[in-house]
Amino acid sequence: MRRLKGSRVQAKLIEWVEIAPGVRHFVFEAPQLERLEFAPGQFVSLSDSVGSKNITRAYSIASQPGNGNRFELCLNRVDDGAFSPHLFDLSAGDVVNMQPPLGTFTLRQPLRDSLLVATGTGIAPFRSMLKAVLQADSPVFTLLFGVRHESHLLYRDEFEQMVREFPQFRFWPTLTQPGPDWTGRTGRVQMHLAEAIGGRSDIDIYLCGLQPMVDDVRQILKGMGFDRKQIRYEKYD
Ligand SMILES: Cc1cc2nc3c(=O)[nH]c(=O)nc-3n(C[C@H](O)[C@H](O)[C@H](O)COP(=O)(O)OP(=O)(O)OC[C@H]3O[C@@H](n4cnc5c(N)ncnc54)[C@H](O)[C@@H]3O)c2cc1C
Numbered sequence: 001m002r003r004l005k006g007s008r009v010q011a012k013l014i015e016w017v018e019i020a021p022g023v024r025h026f027v028f029e030a031p032q033l034e035r036l037e038f039a040p041g042q043f044v045s046l047s048d049s050v051g052s053k054n055i056t057r058a059y060s061i062a063s064q065p066g067n068g069n070r071f072e073l074c075l076n077r078v079d080d081g082a083f084s085p086h087l088f089d090l091s092a093g094d095v096v097n098m099q100p101p102l103g104t105f106t107l108r109q110p111l112r113d114s115l116l117v118a119t120g121t122g123i124a125p126f127r128s129m130l131k132a133v134l135q136a137d138s139p140v141f142t143l144l145f146g147v148r149h150e151s152h153l154l155y156r157d158e159f160e161q162m163v164r165e166f167p168q169f170r171f172w173p174t175l176t177q178p179g180p181d182w183t184g185r186t187g188r189v190q191m192h193l194a195e196a197i198g199g200r201s202d203i204d205i206y207l208c209g210l211q212p213m214v215d216d217v218r219q220i221l222k223g224m225g226f227d228r229k230q231i232r233y234e235k236y237d
Contacts (some may be wrong), residue, residue, distance in 0.1 A: 008099055009098055010031060010032060010098065011044070011095065011097070012029050012030070012094070012095045013026060013092055013096075013098050015092055019074070020151055020152045023075065023154060024138060025062070026072065029068075029070045029071075029074070030100075032164070033100075037065070037100075038071075039065070040104045040131075040133070041060070041125040041128060042060070042061060042101040042103040042106065042125075043056065043060045043103045043125075043234075044059055044073075044098050044102075045058050046087070046096050047098075048097060050086045058083070060208070061128050062125070062127045064131035072122065074123065086214075095222055106232075109237065110203050111139050113200070113203045116129070116141060116144065116208075117209075117213075117217055118193075119146045119147065119189060120152070120209055120210070122208035124156060125234060126153055130162060140168045140169075141170070142196050144196050145159075145171070145174070146173075146213070148176050149175065149178075150175045170196075174187060174189060174191070189217065201226070204230050205221060205231045208225055208236075210237050214235045
């Protein structure tokens with residue numbers, strides 16, 4: 001079957017699991033495709049009729065390439081949102097429309113030591129990237145991940161497993177509202193940037209999350225003298 005770039009296909013929900021309060025990990029497949037081709041960091045656009053409107057929203061792919069036509073998303077339910085509550089109402093087997101993967105929020109080549117900064121569901125593209133690239137001889141990757149509560153450390157077990165497996169992977173979660181038992185980093189990601197960068201100027205930096213964090217961190221990095229080319233970012237809003 002001939003498929004034009006950008007043409008719409010279906011995305012069928014296979015299953016979902018709640019991974020934090022109000023956050024779900026979704027497994028979809030694209031039944032009309034044999035393989036979903038994408039680069040880690042790219043997003044799909046899902047669309048459907050909600051009430052009388054057709055609504056489209058972008059979602060970063062959270063899984064690594066190579067799972068045939070299956071892919072995974074990590075979604076926050078925005079309570080008064082137009083589309084995310086609709087996706088949370090889907091049951092296994094339900095279908096929405098999808099525009100195949102797009103986006104330039106991908107890893108620069110050649111790979112070099114990198115800092116990945118995420119807040120909330122901004123972790124999704126980094127899960128894809130890390131699953132795809134971490135191996136014995138990969139460069140150093142530091143994941144600085146900010147959330148409010150410990151229960152919102154999405155995919156924590158997976159990242160902790162990556163730390164055990166790959167000595168060059170550093171996982172730095174930080175909480176803005178830590179419980180009494182939390183002994184790790186606290187405060188916003190901005191507070192830990194300088195330590196994560198460690199005086200280096202020869203690294204790439206990737207930012208993903210809502211606009212206030214991304215804009216603020218870009219400003220800080222600019223002040224530190226980082227070149228625009230060294231910084232890639234994806235804003236969710
Ligand atoms: C390239 C790209 C990739 C994206 N990837 C993801 C993803 O992997 N997971 C994901 O949950 N969202 C992602 N988003 C956001 C997503 O497209 C929607 O904006 C989000 O689901 C809200 O849509 P809505 O129609 O429910 O809310 P709307 O009615 O559009 O309301 C928008 C409000 O929701 C807020 N908002 C948007 N995204 C989030 C979020 N993730 N968490 C909290 N508040 C949010 C905005 O600040 C705004 O106030 C991505 C956006 C872009 C542009």
